[in-house]
Amino acid sequence: MAGHNLKEESYKDKILTEDELWSVFCAMFSSRARHDTSYKFGFFKSILDSLYNVDARLMLTFEQLFDKFTEIYWNLILKYHLKQKAVTKNGKGSVIERILWEAVARGEIVPDISFEAVPDEMKRIICGKVRMKCKENVVGALFRDSGDLMYSFSKKAEYIQLNPQIYTFMTKHKKILEKLNYFEWAKYLExxxxxxxxxNLLNHLDTLTLRNDLSIYRRILFEEFEEHTCFYCGRELQHGEVHVDHFIPWSFIKDDNLWNLVLSCPQCNLKKSDRLTSDTYVEALVTRNRNIAEKQPDRMSPDYRDDKLRMVYYWAKYNGYNEIWIPGKRGYTIEKI
Ligand SMILES: [Zn+2]
Known part of the structure; x- marks a missing residue:
């Protein structure tokens, strides 16, 4: 793969027009881009899923990215049994397939266990192995495929730093880029x-990082921060009927962040579904998050800022989340924007 042996590079610093920005991604997904494995699709998804976890300098560590990358491949390989490269004459699959299946063979993990259920220590070991091996092949290759424009990176210091123009473009067109990636990825896997x-390949790709168990967040918010009423309708929450809701839908963010999670009654959670709610609640959540940051700063991710929440909300609207669900005294209303 072109560029896989690069060690440290900086993105070309030049002003890009909207057309040029589109062409960066079109070239990346064109049939001219070579794929020995599916890594570039998986790594691009890891970046897209981490867009709202960047720090103020738009940096993401390899640890952040390859933890996601491992989770994605965990499901593709162990759950859906999908090969990630054409098997060669000597029967070798991709490195990540070998890492995961060897861990299964050694009895360190059972193939049917979900990624979220793996003990932290084992997760750390496996993610570390994947990072060490896969960073060599994919970071420079995706950089080169983007025409040296997407990010700067250092394999030694283990980070990427996104080009601000590319970052803005990606947040603006997140859903479209995600779909483009799934389409080309599915073609490759087929x-x-x-x-x-x-x-069902396309559906599998879209839910690779969906967590089913949000109980840890329920415990934190309900017990540590004593949130005992529904964030939306204000009703008192009964034990055993407390739902954890992604304020900005999970299908947009693709991540579980405390700053985006609220407790709600089952009715509100189910009725709101995959929608946004009104600006008033954005401000209520800003206040709630300030409260958490004040009481226990280490509970809040260091890259959280009030403006980030407002920005993600804005970008979600821009990306097709155009139904605003508003709870009221008697039921709820849905406004189209
Ligand atoms: Zn409610």
Whole structure:
């Protein structure tokens, strides 16, 4: 793969027009971009899923990115049994397949266990192995495919720093870029896998990092911060009926962040579903988050800022989340924007 052996590079610092920005991504996904494995799709998804975890300098550590990357591949390989490269004559699959299946063979993990259920220590070891091996192949290759424009990186210091123009473009067109990535990724996986394992492939790709168990956040918010009323309708929450809601829908953010999670009654959670709610609640959440940051700063991720929440909300609207769900005294209303 072109660029895979690069060690440290800086993005070309030049002003890009909207057309040029589109062409960066079109070139990245064109048939001319070579793929020995599916890594570039997985790494690009890891970046897209981490867009709202960047720090003020738009940096993401390899640890952040490859933890996501491992989770993505965990599901693709162990859950859906999808090969990530065409098997060569000597029967070798991709490095990440070998790392995961070897851990299974050694009895360190069981293949049916979900990623979230793996003990932290084991997760750390496996993510570390994946990072050490896969960073060599993918970071420079995606950089080169983007025409040396997407980010600066250092394999030694283990970070990428996004080009601000690319970052803005990606937040603005997140959903479209995500779909483009899934489409090309699915095409690639269909090519290297037998027909039957690629059933429902596009849906699988979209839910690779969906967590089912949000109970840890329920415990933090309910017990540590004593949030005992529904964030939306204000009703008192009964034990056993406390839902954790992604304020900005998970399908947009693709991540679980305390700053975006609220407790709600089951009705509000289910009715709101995959929608946004009104600006008033954004400000209520800003206040709630300030309260958490004041009481226990280490509970709040260091890259959280009030403006970030407002910005993500704005970008979600821009990306097609155009139904605003508003709870009221008698039921709720939905406004189209
Ligand atoms: Zn409610």
């Amino acid at each position: 090519k290297v896998n037998e027909d039957n394992s690629t059933k």
